[in-house]
Amino acid sequence: MNSFKLKRYESFIELKDDLKEDTILISEALSDSNKFIKANNDLFEAGFIYYDTGLQPQIKMLCQSQKIFLGVNEIFFLY
Known part of the structure; x- marks a missing residue:
């Protein structure tokens, strides 16, 4: 139950489209060099x-x- 799956995305749009409505999004300022993942x-x-x-x-x-x-x-x- 404690283990998390990580999924990587190529863009913010891809990540945003795959998140549930009430999902927490932790973000630094958007730039071309950002990485995008979901845990x-x-x-x-x-x-x-x-x-x-x-x-x-x-x-x-x-x-x-x-x-x-x-x-x-x-x-x-901290959640």
């Missing part, structure tokens, strides 16, 4: 738009505390 499991879905600095977006679910930590480059989010 999801049975309980949660999030989209990431980020600069490729060699670090992949991170997502971790803590089931006991019912918290999800999301991070990409210098952007962090």
Whole structure:
């Protein structure tokens, strides 16, 4: 349940079209060098738009505390 599937996209439009209406979207400023991915499991879905600095977006679910930590480059989010 804690593992997330990652799906990569070629553009923001592709990513946006594949996200559910209430999905969290974590984004840096849009540019030509952005990467676009979706992370999801049975309980949660999030989209990431980020600069490729060699670090992949991170997502971790803590089931006991019912918290999800999301991070990409210098952007962090707790859900």
